[in-house]
Structures are given as C-alpha cells and as structure tokens.
Amino acid sequence: MFLCSHFILTQPVTFLVKHQQRCQEMEFAELIKTPRVDGVVLRRPFLPTVEGTLCLTGHHLILSSRQDNTEELWLLHANIDAIEKRFVGSLGTIIVKCKDLRVIQLDIPGMEECLNIASSIEVLSTLDSVSLMYPFFYRPMFQVIEDGWKSFLPEDAFKDLESMTEEWRLSDVNKDYSVCSSYPPLVAVPKDVDDDTLRKAAAFRHGGRFPVLSYYHKKNGMVMMRSGQPLTGTNGRRCKEDEKLINATLRAGKRGYIIDTRTVSVAQQAKARGGGFESEANYPQWRRIHKAIERSSILQESLIKLVEACNDQSHSMDRWLSKLEASNWQTHVKEILTTACLAAQCIDREGASVLVHGTEGTDSTLQVTSLAQIILDPACRTIQGFQALVEREWLQAGHPFQQRCSQSAYSNSKPRCEAPVFLLFLDCVWQILRQFPCSFQFSQHFLVLLFEHTYASQFGTFMGNSASERSKLNLSQKTVSLWSWVNRPQEVERLSNPLYEANCLVIWPSVAPQSLLLWEGVFLRWKRSSRCLDEAYDEMVHIIQYNNKELQNKVNNLRRQLAQLETEEPLLQTP
C-alpha cells in the first residue's frame, strides 16, 4: 500500500551518472570519503535482504544489486534522521533511521569503509545550507502538465470569494512583506477597512499577523478569521484599529466567537511576555473560548514518545498501552479535532463568525482553521481542493515548514523548533476520513505522501518558512512543485479514493476516544507486512471499478442497441 519514494526508484541510471557529475563539481565531493562499497547487505523488516553495491552521491544513498528485476534503494540524505554504528569484528553495521519513521540496516564489510560512509551520511543529512538542498538539483523525469507553482494563486482563490460576496477585498498592504513577514503579499480583509488600519492592527498582533479571512461559509455568510495573539501586555493595551477590523466582520447585532487555542492560564501568562488575549471590555461583541492545544515543543516530545512506543519490541500489552497513553499523541489529536469542530459549529450551527488564534498563529491556529474547513466545505475534500487548502492555510499562511520538519522522531540532536504540527493535522484528517470513508476524493495514500514530502522531498513546495522566504529562494523558478507531480492523471488515480461520492453536507466527526484510532498507515507502517492489507485494498478497488466502469457501460450499450432495434424494426415491417 505504501511503496515509498516510488518515483525516486524509477529514475534511470543515466540520470544518476549525470547527477554524480554535477555533484562532483560541487563541494559534495570532499564530503564523500568513500563513494562506493561492494558487498553491502541491506536488511529491512518484512522484505527480503538485498546484497549489492552501496553508492553515495551528494543527495542520495543508493544500494543496487546490479541485477535485473531487483529493487534498488534510493534514499534521500534529507530523509535520514539519525544513524547508529555497530561493529562485530571488521563487519560494520549502520542502522539508518529515516524521517518517514522507517528503520533500515546496512551491513558493510570493512571498518574503514563503514566509518567513512557513516560520517559522510551524518554530514550530508544535516547540511544547513539551503542552496545545497536536493530540490535545486532535481530535474523532473515526468512531463509537467500543469505547473504546480501557478495552480493555487491567491488571486484565483479570491475570484471564488468575489462570486459569493462583496464584503471582502484583496489587500496588497503586505506586498513587500514589510507589514507581516510570515504573510503572503495578498490577503483578504473586510472591504470597509483600509490599509492604514491594517498596518496599525498588525502592530498590535504577534508577528504582525493581523486578522485576515481564512474561510467564508457560503451557506450563511459567516466567516472564519485567523491572526496572532493581541499584544495587550500586562497593562492591557488596546488598539482601536484592531477592534474595528474584527468588528467589521460582524453583521449588525450579531456576536462572534474568538477561539483561543491556549488555556486561560497559558494565555494569562503570555501577558507577561507582551502577548495576551482580547478582553471582554474592549471586545464586547465577541465571546472568547479557550481550548488546550499544546505548544510545538510538547508535540515534538509526544511524537518521539509515540514512535518509541511503536518500535518497542516488548510483547507486553500493559507496556504498550501505558506508553501509548504517556505519549499523549491521541490526546493531541482529540484536542485539535475538538477545537476544529467547535469552530465549525460556531459557524454552521450558531451562525456566528469566528476568529482563531493561539500565540504566533502559525501552528495550532492553522490546525484549527484548516480542519474546520475540511468539516464544513466539501471542496476541501477533493484532491485539488485539499492541495488548495494546504497551499492557502499552511504554505501561504506561513507555517514554518522548514523549521518544524527538519528533524523527525529519531534525531539525537537537540531539538530547535521541530514539531509535528502538520503531521498532527494530517492525522486528524485521516481520522475524519476513517469516519467518512466515502466523502473524500483522496485516499490515505495522499496524506502519507504529504507527510513524506514535508520531511524530505525532491520538490520545492515545502521548503522555506513563509511566502517571503520562498520568493527569496526563487523556488518557483528553480525547483519543481509537488503539485506538478501530483496533478498528473496517473498520480491522481493512485491517490484517489474509489469509494468517493461527492457529499455536500457538513461532516461532524466523533471525537470520543473510542472513535479515534492510531494512524497505522504512518506509525505502524514498517511494523508489519502490508502485503495482505494491500491486496485486500486492491480487491476492493477492483469490485468498485468493475461495477462503475465495465458493467454499467456494458449494460448501457446493450440497452441502447436494443432500443435502437426496437424502434427500427416496426418501420421495417410496415411497408
């Protein structure tokens, strides 16, 4: 079910040669002490061992058996999270732990070779220089039908909004990223609010993240906005422009909800550092609700504990359950989903507008706003719509992907800003997908694919931390977009959910602990042979396609034929 990095595997060797040449010109050459070793044995769980030649290039670790029909291993250095070395006599073993949570073992004859390989991998997998990253070197071996960099422009998204309402406008107040460094150049704001007000409101919000439109609910015209925390500080500063800005989104006599993703006490503590929350006195038309989504450092710890629990070889049920509990992962899933449901509920059931923020407004805020849209908006449940959502609510909205995803669950180095914020979002989407298996156009393969590419990728999509960084790196010119790869017919088909039937309803997931499952497709993916699950899935796909494609077409054809005959024949008989 989860063949990983398939496209890397299928690149022809000529490419490898060219690629190596290029790399040798670069400074990679001096980092690679031993470029190749023969007689290396690759061991992976549930797969046959492979013996072959190990090659190191600037960006890949390659193991080839040099035989036809046998699989080669192509592993991006960027995908390597940690390595361990062991020696038995002159036979060295390197355990490679990947960011996609897979663990593989390489047995390398010769101590020196092994040490060289290990140190090269260590250096190559932790290169800090952005310009050396693989997406800048990768040349697509597929035909780009639609350039993903141009697929989801804010202008286009706004055209849809314009067709529904005239209350909003697209402001270019941030066109040189000077008002808010993590916002895109174009943002949607209330029509009656001018750019000057926006600038003043930005000064009052964390990171300059003034309230902007996140989602417009067509059904009742209610909206969801997001921002950073207000900088009220301990002496309760206020900002009339900020108040004006968000009040401009309310209809006359209506109240709105502010969903603060932090607990009351955390929000209180933030005041001491200049942050804070909207007080009732200054925002009388808004009702504030506090939820408890954890900060990113706690989430990273949770991921590490969860993966450790999943890799535990002990056969004790009690140990597994207590470790799973101690990881708190499922609690985070439940909290995030619950908050998203609450936001969706305010909008759809209460008919109220909502403003969502936490501290910076780049993590838990985005989890909530994007999940609420999955629940409310059927368009987000399509393959294209989901890409648009990720583009709009994560990439454009300034989720710092590069910082958050530079290390995964195995890394020994001290965590800096790493956190599985986006992975938790994907997990929540998977939970909803499990509960509404026919309402999504994509299958979990798509979610797993996104998880992989946020941590290591040949595409430039998830590089950088914000729109401004991406534009400085000139990614749209120098790299290929993941969406260019995804939006080709064969890939779309692979990622499609065969059971999909468009469902225009709001979908309310259950958040009871019994309804939330551990995402096996990611966390237990390498813990069992997936073959029988894959085959069962294929069988299901077959049943559905056999029905939809073959049989129904055939019946329709036959009926048409028969109808034709029956109308023709009386004519023939009359004369």
Add this chain to the structure above:
Amino acid sequence: MEHIRTPKVEQVRLLERFSNKSTSGTLHLTATHLIFVESNNTATTAAQEIWILHHHIASVEKLSLTTSGCPLVIQCRNFRVVHFVVQRERDCHDIYSSLLRLLRPVSYDELYAFSYNPKQNEQQREEGWQLIDLGAEFERMGVPCDRWQLTDVNRDYKICETYPRDLYVPITASKPIIVGSSKFRSKGRFPVLTYFYQEKKAAVCRCSQPLSGFSARCLEDESMLQAISKANHNSRFVYVMDTRPKLNAMANRAAGKGYENEDNYSNIRFQFVGIENIHVMRTSLQKLLEVVGSRFLSVNDYLLGLESCGWLRHVKAVVDAAIFLTKAVTVEGASVLVHCSDGWDRTAQVCSLGALLMDPYYRTIKGFMVLIEKDWISFGHKFADRCDQLDGDPKEVSPVFTQFLECVWQLTEQFPQAFEFSEWLLLQIHEHVHSCQYGNFLANNQRRREELQLGDRTHSLWAFLLREQQNYLNPAYCPTYADTHPVLEPSTLPCHFKFWRNMYHQFDRSMHPRQSVLKNVLTLKESNCQLEDTIKDLETRLQKHGISPPTPDPQASPRDQRILPTRPHSLILGAPLSRKEAQRQQEEEEEEEEVGEEVTECCSDTERTVEGSSGTERKESYSDLQGTYGAKAEPAVVSLEFGVARMTC
C-alpha cells in the same frame, strides 16, 4: 404473561448514552420484548423503535427519583445500554418488577426458543438441524484412519456426561485405558481428539486437569498420553499445554487436582501458557465496560482504563496460546494435548482458535459454524451457565465465548482476505448466543440438549445464518488466499490488538463511522451480480433480434459467481435501512424491469446514500458553549434488533 403488570407506559423519555439528547415515546412490555416506540415522528421520518429481548437484559436498575421522573437503566448482554425516564414512579416500578421476573427464567421451557416461530414448515426446520454433521467433519480431517478411531465408550454418556456421544481416540487406546484415564481426570473428561492435522498426522487433543494432587498417578492416563504420542510418528513427544497460569495449577493440587508431572509421563513436554480463569475474565470485561461507558471520557483515561482492565492482555494471551499450539503442530509436527481445569473454557478457546489458524476451512462461513459446533457446543462449553440463560449462580457467568469471538475478530483485522465472513457474522452469533431464540446454544452439554429435545422443539441458528449468508460475506475474501497461506501467522505485537468498538459499542451509533466501507463494497458487489444478470438478459433479447453477443472478454468475466440477494435489513452497524430507503429500493428493483432505462445510478444512488451526520448529537462532546444551540433532530432510523423483526410479522 402473568408477570406483566403494565403492558404500556406513555411519555417515556429515552436518554442518549453519550450526549444530553433525548427522545420521548411509548414503552411496551410484551411476553418476550421490551419495546420503545418514538412518538413525535413527523411524516418525513420513520419513528425510531427499539426492541429489546428479555433474554438480552443483563440487569435493570431503578435510580433515585429526579424532578423529570423515575430513571430506569437497562444493561443488555449485547452491550446495549438504555436509559429511560418514566414520568410516574408507579409505572416505573411496575416495569422494573415485571422485568426482574421476566429476565430471570427459571426453567428452560420459558426460553424464547421454545415459542419462537419463524413461519417455517417442519421439514425446513428439521433440515436446519441437519446442516452440520460432526461425523462428516472428522472424516474431512481424515479420521478415522489407521491411527485414530471412533469409540463408543460414551455412547450413553456413561463415561463423561459433558462430552458428546461420539469421541475419537488413538487406536491403541483400549477401553480399560479410556475408563481408567477418565477416572483420573476432572469431570471424567479424558483426552480425546479434537483436530487432526493431516499433513503431518499430528493431533490436537483436549481434556481436563488430572486428579494428581501432590503425588497421585494413574497408569491408564499415562498410557493414554503414550498412545497419543505413539499415534504420531513425526515427533517423539507430545506437548501438554496447561492453559492456566502456573500458580493456579499449583493451587489446584491442594484440592487433589493439578497438572501432569513430567517424571511420570514419558515423552511429554509440559508447558503452562497462563490464560486467566473465568472470574478474572468476567471482572476484566466489567471494568472495560465501565471505562468505555463513562461519558466525557478523556483519551488518557481511556488508554489507562484499557490497560488496567487487562482485557486486551487477556485477548492477546489467548491468541498467543493458539499460536503456540499452531506452531507445535504445523512446524514441529508434534501432537498437542490441551487442558485447563475442566477443559471447557480456555481449552475450547485455544483449540478452536488454533484450528482456525491451521485450517482454512474454518475460515469459511460454514466451516466456522462447524468449528463452534465441535469445540464449543459438542464438547460441553457451559453456555447456559456462562451466558446466564437461566437464573443461576452469577459466579458461573463469564464472557469466555465473547472473548473467543473477539480473538477471531482480531485475526480478521490482520488478515482481511483470509476470512469468508465479516465481523457481522461474529456479532450476529454473539447476539444469538444470548438471545435464546434458537436451540443451538441452550443448556450446558449435549446430553442435556437431548433431554430437552431441542432438535424437535426449536430452530437452528445455523440454518438461519446460512440462509442469509450473503449478509455476512467479507467482500475482500479471496478463496485462493488459503492456498498461499494455509497457516496464518498473526503478529503478536501488542500494537496489533485493538479495542473492538463495533462489539462493545454496537448500539452507540454516534461512535461509529458515518459511512461504512464494508456496507458499500458489499452493496457494490451485489449490484455487480445484478448487472451481470441484466447483461445476460439483454443479450438474450438482442439475440432474438438476430444479434449475437460479442465474444466474452475474458477480463470482464466475473471474479465471483455467487448470487447475492438483498443486503441486511437489520444490521445495526451498517446503518440499517430506513423504511423509506427500503421502499425506494423496492421501487427501483421494479423499475429495472423496463428497458431503455439508463442503469448508471440505479445500483448506487440509494444504497450509497451518504449519511451526513448531525452535529446536535455530538455537540456536547466538543464544546463549552452551554446549550445555546437549537437542537435539530436527526432523521430517525429504524434500529430493529437482529432477526427480531421477522418474528413480529
């Protein structure tokens, strides 16, 4: 009928288990059922009805009076929990005391099976009982053969009254050996064959614990084990699996019972596997139900509860034991003797689960019935006591069979292609083990069943299930999987054991996925067959016009030739058909007769109706917005219990 004081109470409120939502309606009490009918139904939605069979009720509790009325909480053996509020206390008390009497029948004659009449003729009923033939099953395994034979020692239940009449023993085990061995075994349950692994001629035998005490021995019993060992040339020894924890087995020695001393028995390898006893299992499941039954449960409390109740640990212990058995037989080719204390609880679990791993036949619908008939019914698992069919000793009640079904479910999750049946079959069997609607599971052993003349006076569940077996099919089942994987090797990592929500929350609709993959695929598969028929029909009609059908495309030929009639009408999990939906389906079937009708949506439009969910019933769990939302009722769905609807028409 004399126990029913009030046949009908109006204005009763039914509280939702996991939210603050409620519906009001009328409660009816009949001789066999408690029925709740929702009252304020509008024209667009069918009224919700809940039918609860008296036998399914495990406990009735009257809570203290509140301002809104008198609460009555009913817990069922199929894990349904209903919470009624009755306006007048007198009515509540009448229902309460009537139920108390009705749910504790004192004699078998009061059980539903003896009055249940599904409008079948006598011949059909008799045929139902003949569907499963254990003699034929042993023949299928290759027994009798040159080493194993049928013995008539128990023909009149004289040697062991809890065993069946027909027993298979090694050819070399003479009658005196058998009689001697049986006297040395608890309840006379001496070692007999339960499964024969033909490929290696290895046997799985079962018995009860030996009456060894601290030092007693029995030469006949030793010869019996010797005979079992000798009947298998592959291995020089026979494994003796004591499925109990060692401590329990040792404690039994003080009571003159115990386990085999390896010094006394030549050629045995003795092994404890540590499955806990019925009392531990009963408490464990009770704790589990308490944990998952609490409202506003946090993830941490849920996981800690799962851990501390130990239920999954026990489930894994049973699967581990079955894997041990399977490896000994299929890999080592050794024969294995399995026992616990009396040899009718843990022994039944391990033997049947082991056979399921070893033999693909038991993974088919029919084979699974045969397996239950053999290892559970005929070998005397005490269904009456364990399932509390009659008012008896509460200490004898234990979810041993439920646990076995759960083990099977865990395997179906690991091997989605290996089983012909889906979890719906397991749930349905579980339902009827407790319903006492069919004769199969009544009483504790075959001898008693014969006395009760169940074969003459009741119906067989197997016939009912086989008749509608298309409802229980696993769409991903691949018959050839058995060729490549004759023996299943499940993972025993704890992370692969999951909480069986569809069993323990079967009736808590709000917890389930709102769309069912299983239901959808089954429906599509069914419609595939209908389409194939339509194609055939159209082709014949075209032929009449002189057009021969195109040569069949080998790729388009159906993979599966089974004809699938309509899908389940009353399976709770599959979000049952509402009356309207059923009606629409019927209309559609009629429409299909006409030619010229485009068929594109006909099979998919109603059946794949999306069950959009309603936020109202979930809202409590999300939010701290107190009651500010207008409650909007969800379209009601008829949730008749399994098989019961049939009875009422």
